[in-house]
Amino acid sequence: MKITINVNGKQQRFDVEPNTLLLNLIRDEMSLTGTKYGCGIGECGACTVLLDGDAVLACMMLAVDADGHRVDTVEGLSDGNKLHPIQQAYLDEGAVQCGFCTPGFIMSTKALLDKNPNPNEAEIREYLNGNICRCTGYVNIVKAVQCAAVKMKE
Amino acid sequence: MTRKSDYVTVGKDTQRKDGVAKVTGSEKFASDLSLPGMLHMRLLKSSFPHAKVLKVHTREAEKLGAYTLTPEEVPDIKYCPRLVSTPEATYKDWRILAKKPLYVGEPIAAVAADTEEEAQLAVEALKVDYEQLPAYFDAEESRKPGATQLHDAIELKGTIINPERNIACTLDLQEGDTDAAWKECDEVVERTYRTNRRYHLQLETKSVLVKPEIDGGISVWSTTQSIHNTRLLLHEIFGLPMGKIRVYKTPLGSSFGSSIQVNTIVPIAVAMALKTRKPVKLTMTREEDIRDHVSYNMIFKVKLGAKKDGTLVVGHLDAVLDLGSHQIQAYALLGCMAGWWVSLYRLKAKSYKSVAVYTNKTPSCAFRGYGNPQVSWMVETIMDELAEKIGIDPLDFRLKNYIGEGEIFWGQGPTVKSVIRSSGVEEILKRGAKIVDWYNRPRAGNQTGRYRKGLGMGRGFHTSSAGAPVPGTVVDFSGAIIKLNEDGTVDYITALMDHGGGTLEAHAKIIAEELCLPLDNVNVISADTSTTVYDVCTHASRGIYSGGGAALKVAKQVKEKLRTFAARMLDAEASALSFRVDNDRKQGVIYAEGIKGREVTFKEIAYNARHKNWGTIAAVDSYRQPACPPHFTGYFIEVTVDTWTGKVKLDSVVAGADIGTVINPKLAAGQVHGGLAQGWSMAVMEDMSYDAKTGDLINNGNLTDYKIPYPRDMPDLEDFEVFFVETVEPTGPFGAKGIGEGALNPVAGTVANAIQNALDIRFYELPLSKERILRAIMEKEGQ
Numbered sequence: 001m002k003i004t005i006n007v008n009g010k011q012q013r014f015d016v017e018p019n020t021l022l023l024n025l026i027r028d029e030m031s032l033t034g035t036k037y038g039c040g041i042g043e044c045g046a047c048t049v050l051l052d053g054d055a056v057l058a059c060m061m062l063a064v065d066a067d068g069h070r071v072d073t074v075e076g077l078s079d080g081n082k083l084h085p086i087q088q089a090y091l092d093e094g095a096v097q098c099g100f101c102t103p104g105f106i107m108s109t110k111a112l113l114d115k116n117p118n119p120n121e122a123e124i125r126e127y128l129n130g131n132i133c134r135c136t137g138y139v140n141i142v143k144a145v146q147c148a149a150v151k152m153k154e
Numbered sequence: 155m156t157r158k159s160d161y162v163t164v165g166k167d168t169q170r171k172d173g174v175a176k177v178t179g180s181e182k183f184a185s186d187l188s189l190p191g192m193l194h195m196r197l198l199k200s201s202f203p204h205a206k207v208l209k210v211h212t213r214e215a216e217k218l219g220a221y222t223l224t225p226e227e228v229p230d231i232k233y234c235p236r237l238v239s240t241p242e243a244t245y246k247d248w249r250i251l252a253k254k255p256l257y258v259g260e261p262i263a264a265v266a267a268d269t270e271e272e273a274q275l276a277v278e279a280l281k282v283d284y285e286q287l288p289a290y291f292d293a294e295e296s297r298k299p300g301a302t303q304l305h306d307a308i309e310l311k312g313t314i315i316n317p318e319r320n321i322a323c324t325l326d327l328q329e330g331d332t333d334a335a336w337k338e339c340d341e342v343v344e345r346t347y348r349t350n351r352r353y354h355l356q357l358e359t360k361s362v363l364v365k366p367e368i369d370g371g372i373s374v375w376s377t378t379q380s381i382h383n384t385r386l387l388l389h390e391i392f393g394l395p396m397g398k399i400r401v402y403k404t405p406l407g408s409s410f411g412s413s414i415q416v417n418t419i420v421p422i423a424v425a426m427a428l429k430t431r432k433p434v435k436l437t438m439t440r441e442e443d444i445r446d447h448v449s450y451n452m453i454f455k456v457k458l459g460a461k462k463d464g465t466l467v468v469g470h471l472d473a474v475l476d477l478g479s480h481q482i483q484a485y486a487l488l489g490c491m492a493g494w495w496v497s498l499y500r501l502k503a504k505s506y507k508s509v510a511v512y513t514n515k516t517p518s519c520a521f522r523g524y525g526n527p528q529v530s531w532m533v534e535t536i537m538d539e540l541a542e543k544i545g546i547d548p549l550d551f552r553l554k555n556y557i558g559e560g561e562i563f564w565g566q567g568p569t570v571k572s573v574i575r576s577s578g579v580e581e582i583l584k585r586g587a588k589i590v591d592w593y594n595r596p597r598a599g600n601q602t603g604r605y606r607k608g609l610g611m612g613r614g615f616h617t618s619s620a621g622a623p624v625p626g627t628v629v630d631f632s633g634a635i636i637k638l639n640e641d642g643t644v645d646y647i648t649a650l651m652d653h654g655g656g657t658l659e660a661h662a663k664i665i666a667e668e669l670c671l672p673l674d675n676v677n678v679i680s681a682d683t684s685t686t687v688y689d690v691c692t693h694a695s696r697g698i699y700s701g702g703g704a705a706l707k708v709a710k711q712v713k714e715k716l717r718t719f720a721a722r723m724l725d726a727e728a729s730a731l732s733f734r735v736d737n738d739r740k741q742g743v744i745y746a747e748g749i750k751g752r753e754v755t756f757k758e759i760a761y762n763a764r765h766k767n768w769g770t771i772a773a774v775d776s777y778r779q780p781a782c783p784p785h786f787t788g789y790f791i792e793v794t795v796d797t798w799t800g801k802v803k804l805d806s807v808v809a810g811a812d813i814g815t816v817i818n819p820k821l822a823a824g825q826v827h828g829g830l831a832q833g834w835s836m837a838v839m840e841d842m843s844y845d846a847k848t849g850d851l852i853n854n855g856n857l858t859d860y861k862i863p864y865p866r867d868m869p870d871l872e873d874f875e876v877f878f879v880e881t882v883e884p885t886g887p888f889g890a891k892g893i894g895e896g897a898l899n900p901v902a903g904t905v906a907n908a909i910q911n912a913l914d915i916r917f918y919e920l921p922l923s924k925e926r927i928l929r930a931i932m933e934k935e936g937q
Contacts, residue, residue: 033186034179036407038357039440045858046357074179087177091169094820097828098654099176100183100357100407125865134355134408135654137831138865139874140824 003067007032008076016063023047023058025066026073031093034074034103038132045131048104049073055111059129074103077110078129085151086110086144095144097135108143113152162735163666163673164888170659171407172652172680183407184361184377185437190720192363193221193266195426195436196277197419198634199445200255200262203849204304207253210263211281220267220276221430225251228425229391235415236483236519237383243627245315245323245481248776250421251392253629254287256304256479257516258850259445263420266426266434289514291844293453293476296320296513304479304512316625319514322481327490327568335468339459343540347454349528350841350920351476352513354521355862358407359443360417363435364427371398372427376420377406379413379651380691385683387416388424388751402682406653410832411497411520412447413694415482422580432719440854448842449521450487452477454532466545466555468503471495475510480517486628487525489567494529497564497784498613499537499555506774514849516842520693523895526531526616527836527902534612534903539916542598548907549587552613553580565617565782566694572781575780576891578812579613582788585877586810588610590790599914606795607805608912614787614900618883618892619696619780630696630778631702633687636712637772640764642757643675644712649686650701655894656821657697661705663817664887668709669716671742673757687776695785695892698817702887704777711773719759719768720744724752734913783883785891786812789830790902795912797935802838802909802930807872811896812881815889825878826897830874833901835862839921907934 004013007030019149026035038046047058060119077084083091086109096102105128106119106120112119112127119127124145125138133141175181198210212222228250235248252260263280267273290296296304297319307314308322336342362376371394378384381401389396406413419436427434438446455472473491477484488508496504523530541551557563558577565571587593595609620630635647646665652658663677669676689701711732721728726746735744736755745753763769790808795801809826816822839861843852853859868874882889902920910916915930 027186033182036183036358037185037437037608038359039857041440041856041858044357054571078178083174083177090177091173094167094656094818094824096170096173096176096654097656097821097824098357098406098408099172099181102176103179106177108900121870125868128865130864132355132357132862132864134357134410134832135828136824137827137829137863137866139822139827139871142865142871 006070021141025063089148095140189433192433196273206285208283214279215276293511335503336631342459342461354412356408361437450518473508524647530900540648582810612900612904616895617782618699634708649689660817706887799922814883814891829882829897836900837905
């Protein structure tokens with residue numbers, strides 16, 4: 001099946017099977033391996049990408065359902081050599097340890113802050129509650145989201 | 155020694171060098187790698203917990219165009235996947251593909267095809283004839299007389315051993331006159347404790363990519379905590395010359411001990427690559443990974459005695475270890491458990507009996523703390539109970555009996571001991587107690603009503619490395635290469651893996667501090683087994699202490715060479731020269747103090763050395779730490795128990811840690827945050843239960859049915875305080891010790907003590923699940 005997806009701002013055409021997962025299309029065909037496989041059943045959030053600005057789980061979605069839509073992955077976030085304020089905030093706050101969950105968290109953070117530029121702590125935790133991190137206990141991740149909210153207003 | 159405040163780089167928060175790759179998605183974990191012409195592999199795994207494989211039918215799979223690999227096609231040798239211990243402590247009972255699988259999920263055969271989908275169809279086309287055999291899911295059942303023996307023969311240093319009654323190994327120890335000591339006790343507490351089995355749930359499932367090389371060798375990228383041990387094992391199994399096996403450092407999507415051993419899939423993938431002569435990749439699904447590794451299950455029968463005045467006297471521990479179906483490091487763990495048991499508190503006499511038993515479950519391996527979280531849970535809760543019995547405050551009881559500076563520290567058991575040279579125990583306890591107003595906490599049993607609050611405390615520690623004054627049965631040394639580049643920067647090349655805690659960032663800071671270089675001038679180079687010297691493994695909280703120790707040793711050698719070259723250039727006395735960082739010029743500078751113009755940058759030295767043919771300034775060496783200093787932790791945790799549902803809420807946490815000099819402040823605090831989350835999860839959430847009929851996991855391998863904390867389950871930022879006390883470890887690089895495991899070890903005990911404070915009920919089995927708590931409340935208080 002022929003589909004067209006705007007990937008990180010660029011229109012791209014793909015020929016996919018009806019059962020191809022968006023996650024596999026992103027990782028195997030687009031070679032954008034920042035989007036991770038963690039569980040395959042929508043529990044861990046490591047595969048979070050944005051679909052027209054909304055956070056979605058790429059392991060729970062068929063590639064054909066992204067036809068005609070825009071998909072943003074972590075690779076599209078930085079502007080050339082300059083990190084996006086969310087990416088910078090994750091580094092500044094020590095929110096990155098092994099880094100495997102980080103792309104998913106960053107994309108969830110982007111979706112949150114685009115909708116709610118001033119989230120309180122409870123709102124941050126609520127929004128990120130679909131993402132698992134086994135390293136950080138979420139402390140520095142929550143701080144990073146707060147820090148990113150400030151940076152994005154600058 | 156230089157005061158901490160004088161350090162230029164050590165102790166400062168900096169942006170981690172691998173950070174940009176990690177936040178932009180460009181970091182390549184093993185599962186992200188691919189090669190042209192690569193085949194995808196899938197595994198056929200045992201459907202039964204104990205069976206004999208009579209035949210694997212491959213014809214249908216081959217008709218689909220897939221390659222197959224059966225038990226007959228792999229080297230018929232027994233191996234142990236973990237190479238941290240010496241041969242006399244390494245029990246070999248694994249086979250690359252099992253002829254007699256011992257757990258549901260044990261690999262029996264493999265296929266490889268052009269796509270993952272084709273490989274999956276091919277693996278589904280394989281058929282196996284099995285003969286089912288009796289299986290055991292409980293260590294007590296498994297070691298009963300008359301039980302079917304799971305392993306016929308295992309190997310220990312070339313000798314065949316027959317593990318009768320499914321006893322894998324044993325270790326007994328005794329120190330002091332215990333008979334006399336028990337008579338001195340006024341109060342004795344005797345209890346039996348049972349731990350849960352926890353899955354690491356590292357976010358990246360295990361993965362491997364193998365490329366057969368034209369010279370007959372192989373290149374390997376795999377999820378591992380030790381590239382050199384991976385190479386050693388592949389050499390041992392396949393007999394390839396070591397120069398033809400290159401194992402590349404590949405970032406870890408966390409591990410927590412689950413890749414200390416060479417992963418089960420690695421030799422299988424190598425065998426397939428050697429057969430097909432094509433690159434092959436094998437990434438476990440989550441459902442496979444969850445059946446691949448788990449923490450050890452333990453039963454403790456423990457007895458602890460003290461005098462009326464609160465002096466601990468004597469203890470006995472009888473430990474049963476359910477290791478699952480294969481040994482990874484059970485024998486070493488029996489020794490460590492003895493160490494964990496006697497290292498927190500002074501016992502003038504102690505006895506220890508331990509046994510590790512085979513069952514038909516997933517093979518157990520180290521999980522952050524290597525048994526210490528389990529043992530410390532028992533120690534810290536029985537300490538509370540004994541304090542209560544004596545009538546002394548549990549915190550005062552600990553202050554009276556803790557093992558501190560100048561005392562012998564058992565560390566990792568009988569062969570890894572050293573004298574404690576730095577201890578912040580008292581400060582952790584006193585400062586924490588003040589913050590939480592410890593002495594005014596609720597009295598156990600005083601509360602009624604639906605919601606009840608409890609405050610508990612617990613201590614913990616872990617060895618920083620497995621170093622010791624004498625060799626013992628554990629290998630622990632590191633190596634480093636440092637060379638000066640022509641622009642005045644240095645390349646640092648190490649085999650040591652960073653789990654993500656910032657270990658290599660700390661090494662870079664140690665090197666920068668020693669050489670007086672801007673941190674940006676230390677390049678951390680990713681390398682492989684052929685271009686690094688040996689490092690045993692990143693485990694045992696040894697990354698900064700041992701690996702950083704090696705980096706410091708080699709930096710000092712480079713520094714002396716720099717000094718010699720500078721002296722020639724400056725026409726100065728080498729020993730009189732000083733070093734400083736010049737941040738404006740972004741260079742390290744060597745100068746003769748007080749004499750104008752007599753200075754030279756590292757760049758100038760390297761430039762000059764090249765043009766005058768003096769050569770490259772470089773050094774390579776290994777380093778063995780002479781000690782295994784404990785890093786100490788203490789937690790104070792407040793919970794609310796809902797007596798209607800049994801649910802426990804984590805209200806607030808105060809955590810103190812003595813890790814010597816803090817090298818990466820934010821990342822070190824991050825270790826404590828993560829330790830708390832894992833410990834909380836261990837205390838109240840996690841367990842891997844088996845279906846006694848099928849031998850499979852009750853959660854069926856689904857993460858949906860294996861819960862760990864999400865962001866909402868953790869306390870608010872203002873309710874989680876972490877502090878570090880000021881100590882300096884004389885044997886550590888710039889005074890540093892480890893933190894990774896001590897951050898987790900006390901948590902479950904602290905949570906149990908907090909719940910006891912809320913409910914006046916003690917629990918002896920983990921996890922403290924809603925069901926277990928509710929049942930206990932109903933038993934105590936009625937409906």
